[in-house]
Amino acid sequence: MFSSPDGLCGIGELAERAGVSVKTVRFYSDSGLLPEASRSAGGHRRYGPDSLERLRMIRSLRTMDLPVSAVRRILDEEDTAGRAGGALEDAVAGQLSTLGSQLTALRWREAALRSVQECPAPERAARLRLIGSVTAPPSTAPLARFWRAWLPPRMPARSVGAFLEAAVPQPPEDPEPVQVLAFARLSALVSRPCDGNEATQPHAHRAAGARASAVLYAGLAEAYDLASTEMRQDREPFPGEALDGFVDAYASAHGTADTTDFRLALARQLAADPRIDRYWELTAELVSRPVGPPEPTPGSAHDWLLAALNVQLGTALPA
Known part of the structure; x- marks a missing residue:
């Protein structure tokens, strides 16, 4: 009163x-x-x-x-x-979300600065230009654009979304300097202009029509998940359920039976097709912690399955 x-x-x-x-x-x-x-x-x-x-x-x-x-x-x-009541709850939740984004941005800036500080002095200017081109927190939009251009046209939106979820790595909220550098290099890799001559999508992935492409990528996603489980247990490539699903994805998409001749032809085609190994190497650096085995990626799972196919066929085809 x-x-x-x-x-x-x-x-x-x-x-x-x-x-x-x-x-x-x-x-x-x-x-x-x-x-x-x-x-x-x-x-x-x-x-x-x-x-x-x-x-x-x-x-x-x-x-x-x-x-x-x-x-x-x-x-x-x-x-x-x-x-x-609800207005206060919504306001607090929104503020916590905003604060989380700000903290993530600060962690990325700190790791970026440490990456520049820790590299040899002659390389610092180039490192700064590379890392400075990445926003904090970083955006994965350039990676998604890269894959959308790579995928077959007219694929169903649901199939495209599922593929992007697997192929586009999510940056960690609290990165190490090496992860910031990997993401910067990954962004630079997908943003560089093409020379007009380099191959894009592997020939083995060129299924007949959007529906067949959706079948192919859905089957590959399941096979990659199975292979990743084996890889996390440090198992060498071997024929089994993962490989069968891998081959069946290609056979189903191309409307053919899974026979020994088909597996031989597939192994040869996959070995000859263009690759984007650097993308998957950088993805592994981004999603893996400095300590412990590297986390499997769709790229490394694909290599594991191709190696398993070659083991089964007893061929000397390169993995």
Whole structure:
């Protein structure tokens, strides 16, 4: 309760009790967050008994960096329902999400600076230019664009999305310097202009039509998952369920039977097809931690399966 006979107080007393400046109280009043009870004969602002608690609530919300618009929604809900509810929950969740993005950006900047600091002095300028081209937190949009141009045209959107989920690595939230460097090199790799002559999609992947392409990539995704399980257990390539699924994906897409002759032809075609090994090498550096075995990628799983096919066929075809 305020000391004045009418139970109201001026802006100076309210500011002093709340521990804020008069300018702050005036700003909240002018923003409509802190209504005035009345004005004195001289035109001075007067505030009611509830103003102090309301001002403390506003200050607490603003301390969390909530924008004025979010504070207004929370106060309106409190005025209507008698308590803060969904508006406060939404505001806190949104602020936590924003803060998480900011922290990730700071971690990436720190790791980028360490990468520049730790490299040999003659290489620092080039390293800085390379890493400086990557936003923090980094965007995977260039990687997705690269694969969309690589995939067969008119593939179903669901199939494209599933493929991108497997082929586009997600940058870690707390990267090591080597991972920042790997992502920068990966972005540079997919962004460089083509010379117009280099092969893109492997011949073995050129299925007849969008539907067959969707069948192919869905089958390959399952085979890669099975192969990755074997790779994480450090098993050498061997014929089995993963290989059968791998071959069946190609056979089904091309409308042919899985025979020994087909497997021989497939092994030869896969060995001769163009490759993007550098993409998968950099992806492995990005998704793996410095300590421990490298995490399998679709590229390394593909190599494992091709090696398993060659083991089964007893050929000397290169993996």
